[in-house]
Amino acid sequence: MTLLEVRDLHVDFHTRDGIVKAVNGVNYSVDAGETLAVLGESGSGKSVTAQAIMGILDMPPGRIPKGEILFQGEDMLTMSKEQRRKLRGAKIAMIFQDALSSLNPVLSVGYQLGEMFRVHQGLSRKEARAKSIELMDRVNIPAAKDRVRDYPHQFSGGMRQRIMIAMALALEPDLIIADEPTTALDVTVQAQVMELLADLQREFNMGLILITHDLGVVADVADKIAVMYAGRIVETAPVKELYKAPAHPYTRGLLDSIPRLDQKGRELYAIQGLPPNMSRVPEGCAFHPRCPAAQDICRSELPPLAEVGAGRGSACHFWKETLGD
Amino acid sequence: MTEQSEQSRKNGSEGKREPILEVRDLVKHFPLSKGVLLKRQVGAVKAVDGISFDLYPGETLGIVGESGCGKSTVAKLLMNLERPTAGTIKYKGEDITRLSGRALREVRRNIQMVFQDPYTSLNPRMTVGDIIGEPFDIHPEVAPKGDRRRRVQELLDVVGLNPEYINRYPHQFSGGQRQRIGIARGLALRPEIIVADEPVSALDVSVQAQVVNLMEQLQDEFGLSYMFIAHDLSIVRHISDRVGVMYLGKMAEIGTDEQIYEHPTHPYTQALLSAVPVPDPEIREGRERIVLEGDVPSPANPPSGCRFRTRCWKAEARCAEETPLLAVPKVFEAAGTGAAHASACHFAEERAAVVVA
CATH class of the missing domain: 3.40.50.300 (P-loop containing nucleotide triphosphate hydrolases)
Structure with a gap:
């Protein structure tokens, strides 16, 4: 069952230097129990898309001129504020990258966790506290009872990241959006947090949108993947197929630049140039200035996301060649 | 000059x-002090x-x-x-x-x-x-x-x-x-x-x-x-060319890149390597992963003996009493394999299932 479907979503920002088109027609969907990884570099629009889904985009300067976000079949963009507020937290929850700046420093974690129950379920303070302790236990925080007032x-x-996860899970949502949930963590802790997230996802059959730039994390947990570049999805595929045979030169470049054993002592493959400035996105295919296979058509014509196989799409004029190489 | x-x-x-x-x-x-006017080191x-x-x-x-x-x-x-x-x-x-x-x-x-x-x-x-x-x-x-x-x-x-x-x-x-x-x-x-x-x-x-x-x-x-x-x-x-692995202010293991990545003998190195997500979805089911319990202890109050013992699955009483020295473990000295490099563990041994990035 399709839990969430994003259709032709556009997000603009009105700035002093003109309109920045951060997201330009993004389509993706997640089913219950499924993990979609959205991969991209800074400025690719991956987080802005997530904020639009959550309804936490700053508007203005942000604006959604076009698109639909269907959650369980209903378009959230046409809902009233009140309706959306009820979904947020209860049905769709978000885990942010930096737990320290996402938690309120002057309120105890127990208070912040309990707030979910007080606001959404109308529980009393005492009941909410008991629930908070239960949640902290759930995410393996030792001595939760003593630490709830910390x-x-x-x-x-x-541990802070686990509290963020606890908060996101509090109301047993159907969909979790995790924006770089482990980027700020050490590898051994990252492994703990990802394992916890995967266990809980399985238990509650939640859909998960994992936003990341880490190809390793994606390979570990994702079912399918959407690669974003300059506000568009350039490739989408089931995870194994994408790693085996990427159909877009950008994806291919990213995979090739991972240091591999047999390359030791040799130069790493590097994508040339820099990610584009979003207020001056190149004409045609946004990746063409950095693409080793760019032709004339790439400079003038925007490639559509073409179907290149079962559940696979690539926005490259030369996907056949890329796939076939 | x-x-x-x-x-x-x-x-x-x-x-x-x-x-x-x-x-x-x-x-x-780094000293930790207490008190505003009369600072004393605690x-x-x-x-x-x-x-x-x-x-x-x-x-x-x-x-x-x-x-x-x-x-x-x-x-x-x-x-x-x-x-x-x-x-x-x-x-x-x-x-x-x-x-x-x-x-x-x-x-x-x-x-x-x-x-x-x-x-x-x-x-x-x-x-x-x-x-x-x-x-x-x-x-x-x-x-x-x-x-x-x-x-x-x-x-x-x-x-x-x-x-x-x-x-x-x-x-x-x-x-x-x-x-x-x-x-x-x-x-x-x-x-x-x-x-x-x-x-x-x-x-x-x-x-x-x-x-x-x-x-x-x-x-x-x-x-x-x-x-x-x-x-x-x-x-x-x-x-x-060579890699040193540090844990809580100490060097846990040091050797050539091959020795450390292919033949790690310190449990912390093994856990660290196994925790790195490998960018290959094909192997994710078959991978054995060592997920460590807990967090790194505070360097203001590190554990006695081996620093890693509080999170180590091999720890025994000896690890709390005796700080392991960073040296080539005796068992590997003569072996001449990649395991013959300095490792600060009383129970250093190779582990077959560590998949390497």
Whole structure:
């Protein structure tokens, strides 16, 4: 069952230097129990898309001129504010990258966790506290009972991230959006947090949108993947197929630039140039200035996301060649 | 003085594996004090607690470890930005921890640093030319006044930036370009050693490879020795000749890249390697992963004996009583395999299932 479907979503920002088109017609969907990884570099629009889904985009300067976000079949963009507020937290929850700056430093974690129950379910303070302790236990925070009154700064980075996860899970949502949930963490702690997230996802059959730039994390947990570049999806595929045979030169470049054993002592493959400035996105295919296979058509014509196989799409004029090489 | 150091540079690069830097029993404790008026010391953060290693001319020594393990403090100690509590750092046989004034300045010229965050390590009010040329103010013997502009433009060219950008400001550059500026500044005095503390972790994935390639190319060109500190194990493996693994102020294991990645014998290294997500979805089901319990203990109050014992699945009573020394474990001494390298564990052994990035 399709849990969430994003259709032709556009997001603009009105700035002093003109209109920045951060997201330009993004389509993706997630089913219950499924993990979609959205891969991209800074400025690719991956987080802006997530904020639009959550309804936490700053508007203005942001604006959604076009598109639909269907959650369980209903378009969230046409809902009233009140309706959306009820979905947020209860049905769709978000985990942010930096737990320290996402938690309120002057309120105890127990208060912040309990807020979910008080606001959405109308529980009393006492009941909410009991629920908070239960949640903290759930995400493996030792001595939860004693620590429920502690403040965010009294926890380590990994534990803070677990509290964020606890908060997102509090109301057993159907969909979780995790924006770089482990980027700020050490590898051994990252492994703990990802394992916890995967266990809980399985238990509640939640859909998960994982936003990341880490090809390793994606390979570990994702079912399917959408690669974003300059506000568009350039490739989408089931995870194994994408790693085996990428159909877009950008994806291919990213995979090739991972240091591999047999390359030791040799130069790493590097994508030339820099990610584009979003207020001056190149004409035609946005990747063409950095693409080793760019032709004239790439400079003038925007390639559509063409179907290149079962559940696979690539926005490259030369996907056949890329796939076939 | 310049001639002399030029001379010693030559000797260094032709050296028969004489270490250029010898670090012995290095300790750095930061005091923790209590009270406002009458401050008294109540303890110490044992950021670095007795580590030893060598750095050879022209090689890259990678240092990996998680936050709080002391790797950045080691970098600061090598740069003489912090004074060690104990231990020695010998640069070409001379202990630099006791130097001051002119002698210290002379040594510092040869050990330069590249920082992690190219957004905060460049002064936003200085032009690129001033940033890269600033080291010449302190060491005017390297480039006479009239020659500086040309030298800076040369450096820009060397790191792959347009020499015409000399009058631009840092905000006009992207992250990758700024890191190139940081590298150019590090190279300005033609140092022999570059200490790079997480030089690519703040960069976009597609730009990291460019900077890693640049650093390798510069190493070949100028015969530099690198100390490359990072938490990205696959990049460290790519660039390093030898790798040291740190945990809570101590060196857990050190060896060639192959010894560490293919034949790790310290449980922490094994856990660390197994935790790295491998960018290959085909192997995710078959992988055995060691997920450690808990968090890294506080360096203000580290566990007795082996620092890793509180999270180690092999720990026994002996680990709490006796601090394991960093040495080649006896069982592997004669083996002649990759396992024969220094590892600070009482129960060092190879583990077959560690999949490597």
